[in-house]
């Protein structure tokens with residue numbers, strides 16, 4: 001049984017490849033740049049990208065199971081080709097806000113479009129819906145290194161932040177095991193952590209105090225709009241809502257992998273060098 005991992009050099013996809021190889025699965029990896037990708041020797045590497053449809057028929061040949069990275073622009077064509085190639089199962093990476101489509105949430109729409117195309121394909125599916133990634137805190141690394149301070153909005157906004165390693169471990173189990181068809185798995189870390197406590201725990205990991213300095217909404221928007229555009233307000237106000245309504249913790253990672261989800265303190269200790 002060949003499993004095709006799309007976005008195989010991506011933050012999640014690369015870890016999915018490692019999990020599948022460790023489990024002894026037959027893995028094919030899709031990447032734009034096979035030579036640069038440095039994938040494990042056991043992996044069959046195919047040149048291509050979900051955004052370049054012409055590369056997919058060859059990549060899908062003989063594939064039974066597909067790990068699908070989220071790219072709404074081409075997803076309808078991708079699942080059509082997957083069906084034509086005889087793919088039996090799709091495990092897609094979506095997001096915890098995929099259901100927000102109905103409320104007109106912009107980010108939710110992105111993932112809803114992927115999930116809907118997968119469901120309409122007629123192929124058996126499982127949606128993986130992670131919340132905020134622990135790696136998002138790498139965006140603070142430079143200010144931590146240079147100032148020892150995190151300046152960000154809503155110190156008390158709390159998400160059940162998740163390690164990419166846990167998402168990949170769940171993905172591998174779902175790709176390899178029976179019993180997950182038609183499931184929408186909300187994936188979170190083991191606790192809801194406030195922004196100010198993320199900063200504090202990074203400090204503990206690097207052995208140096210890291211202070212959290214709360215920005216006003218206006219300060220945060222002025223800083224983020226040049227790179228995030230209209231998404232900046234969505235992002236800042238979304239964290240604001242998490243002050244009153246912290247993201248609920250889900251047991252899914254532990255239930256599916258049989259081991260507890262990674263805490264932010266454990267993750268920060270493992271990645272401390274990125275903040276030093």
Ligand SMILES: NC(=O)c1ccc[n+]([C@@H]2O[C@H](COP(=O)([O-])OP(=O)(O)OC[C@H]3O[C@@H](n4cnc5c(N)ncnc54)[C@H](OP(=O)(O)O)[C@@H]3O)[C@@H](O)[C@H]2O)c1
Nearest residue numbers: 007009010011012013031032033049069095130131132133
């Ligand atoms: N951050 C969060 O809190 C959060 C939460 C929920 C979901 N998510 C979503 O999770 C996903 C995780 O990302 P990921 O890094 O695993 O996968 P990804 O962003 O889908 O990228 C996977 C790979 O696809 C190729 N690629 C991506 N964009 C491309 C482009 N414009 N042109 C050509 N090739 C491109 C690159 O590989 P090659 O060059 O090797 O081919 C890349 O490594 C993201 O889509 C993100 O939106 C994020």
